[in-house]
Amino acid sequence: MAPISAPHFVIFPFMSQGHTIPLLYLGRLLRQRSVAVTIITTVGNSPCIRDSLRDSDIKIVELPFPQEINGVPPGVESTDKLPSMALFIPFANSTQLMQQDFEDTIQNLDQSVTCIISDTILGWTQKSAAKFGIPRLVFSGMGIFSTTMYQILLKNRPHAGTVSLDTPFLIPDFPKLKLTRNDFDPPFCEIEPTGEFADFMVEQSIAMEKSDGLIVNSFYDLESIYVDYWNQKFGPKAWCVGPLCVAKPQCTTAVEKPLHMQWLDGKFEEGEPVLYVSFGTQAKLSSEQLLEITTGLENSQASCLWVLRSEGGKYLPGFEKKVKKRVMIVREWVDQMEILNHKAVKGFLSHCGWNSVVESLSANVPILAFPMIAEQHVNARLLVEETGVGLRISPSNGSCRGFVEAKEVEKMVKELMEGEKGMTLRQKVEEIREAACAATVDGGSSWRSLNFLIDDVCGKRFSQMYSYSTKNEELLARPLGQDILAINSK
Numbered sequence: 001m002a003p004i005s006a007p008h009f010v011i012f013p014f015m016s017q018g019h020t021i022p023l024l025y026l027g028r029l030l031r032q033r034s035v036a037v038t039i040i041t042t043v044g045n046s047p048c049i050r051d052s053l054r055d056s057d058i059k060i061v062e063l064p065f066p067q068e069i070n071g072v073p074p075g076v077e078s079t080d081k082l083p084s085m086a087l088f089i090p091f092a093n094s095t096q097l098m099q100q101d102f103e104d105t106i107q108n109l110d111q112s113v114t115c116i117i118s119d120t121i122l123g124w125t126q127k128s129a130a131k132f133g134i135p136r137l138v139f140s141g142m143g144i145f146s147t148t149m150y151q152i153l154l155k156n157r158p159h160a161g162t163v164s165l166d167t168p169f170l171i172p173d174f175p176k177l178k179l180t181r182n183d184f185d186p187p188f189c190e191i192e193p194t195g196e197f198a199d200f201m202v203e204q205s206i207a208m209e210k211s212d213g214l215i216v217n218s219f220y221d222l223e224s225i226y227v228d229y230w231n232q233k234f235g236p237k238a239w240c241v242g243p244l245c246v247a248k249p250q251c252t253t254a255v256e257k258p259l260h261m262q263w264l265d266g267k268f269e270e271g272e273p274v275l276y277v278s279f280g281t282q283a284k285l286s287s288e289q290l291l292e293i294t295t296g297l298e299n300s301q302a303s304c305l306w307v308l309r310s311e312g313g314k315y316l317p318g319f320e321k322k323v324k325k326r327v328m329i330v331r332e333w334v335d336q337m338e339i340l341n342h343k344a345v346k347g348f349l350s351h352c353g354w355n356s357v358v359e360s361l362s363a364n365v366p367i368l369a370f371p372m373i374a375e376q377h378v379n380a381r382l383l384v385e386e387t388g389v390g391l392r393i394s395p396s397n398g399s400c401r402g403f404v405e406a407k408e409v410e411k412m413v414k415e416l417m418e419g420e421k422g423m424t425l426r427q428k429v430e431e432i433r434e435a436a437c438a439a440t441v442d443g444g445s446s447w448r449s450l451n452f453l454i455d456d457v458c459g460k461r462f463s464q465m466y467s468y469s470t471k472n473e474e475l476l477a478r479p480l481g482q483d484i485l486a487i488n489s490k
């Protein structure tokens, strides 16, 4: 009889906070199902990952990050530390130089590899997976609505006849949906996208199509028609296994509450609702835009907790003094989930990065959308027009993309925090939160989807040996018999 061996998934996140954090949660969910997990990362990113997984037995393997990459300062191994997003392509392309080390690692791990889960931006890993005959599942970090819209744009070109970036066009098969080219980030807003970014993304897209599945940090009820559509028209098969943030462990060690959490406690005691403000880890605001936002927040009279690290310190000292009682500015990394789940937080002024979206909805917090880059404008459409869980701040030029004035920020913050529209949103957000919870508990759609995914990758054998449960934290997948055959002997 072959040796007993449980499935072993190798997870290789892209070096970017918004792409890594959800995959660490996924690793935890796989561990809860008795799947062995190895995370591949770089030397520079590993301390952070090790710290975040310190309570877990997930294995972490470090590979050296390529050196002397055109324009990328030495030591920068994560996109949020890039001095400019213009360096994104050299940074992302340089990861291909890790291929040999990655393949050596795959071959030399103690346990044979059942499946590779890697980021869409690490498209080259598809070739490595194919070389060893290992299934590769892709993770892009995006929701399936935006993924589908980008794919429709690429394949069906519904925007081909538009005269301007703001001319609305219909989306085939979705007659109620209208988008503009400005919903898509450059170069995809062009009718014929060209250049190194376009070429790079087409390459990643081809690698995705050759892969064995797409893991989505979402849940079926949130984007059901787009999940079905994707699975019928495109592929690879989308597995909605989120919100992955449900796997975030509770902090059990007694640590002193950070000042901003104490401030939130105080606001809650005063009965003062708080707007949480954060624009994620990648977007950069111009100092002019920052000034409009600060003025708008100040005039709205709302209490705000604003996480603002690198952007425009130039304008903020004065602002901080003026609004000291109502606005708390935090300049370091925060536990965003903890903030969103605080009882005082009643709204989120957000850039609509997908993780922030799912975290906010899971915490029952409606969103005031201020999209900036990447697929965030498309996410904002989903939240505001498709799902009714958000309001949107509109630029003054009538487009969905452009400069936002202070009076618009003020008006929309008031509407979200005190207005009727804000009230209506809250009911819808509550419904979505309930659906998100239902999806992830035992028997829910995401819970089942992850179990089916494991079965699918393991050739249906795993569930015959294990009954899944996420309730027992000690032994979450219960072996039904002792004679477990090798699931993936090489």
Ligand SMILES: O=c1ccn([C@@H]2O[C@H](COP(=O)(O)OP(=O)(O)O[C@H]3O[C@H](CO)[C@@H](O)[C@H](O)[C@H]3O)[C@@H](O)[C@H]2O)c(=O)[nH]1
Binding pocket: 017, 018, 019, 021, 140, 141, 142, 279, 280, 281, 282, 283, 307, 332, 333, 334, 335, 336, 337, 352, 353, 354, 355, 356, 357, 359, 373, 374, 375, 376
């Ligand atoms: O101080 C902080 C700042 C961020 N976060 C976390 O960092 C993640 C940020 O992710 P996201 O909200 O998606 O923002 P970005 O990092 O900007 O996301 C990039 O990646 C996402 C996933 O692909 C895309 O949806 C976005 O458009 C893209 O900008 C979330 O889990 C946050 O909870 C913290 O915990 N503390």
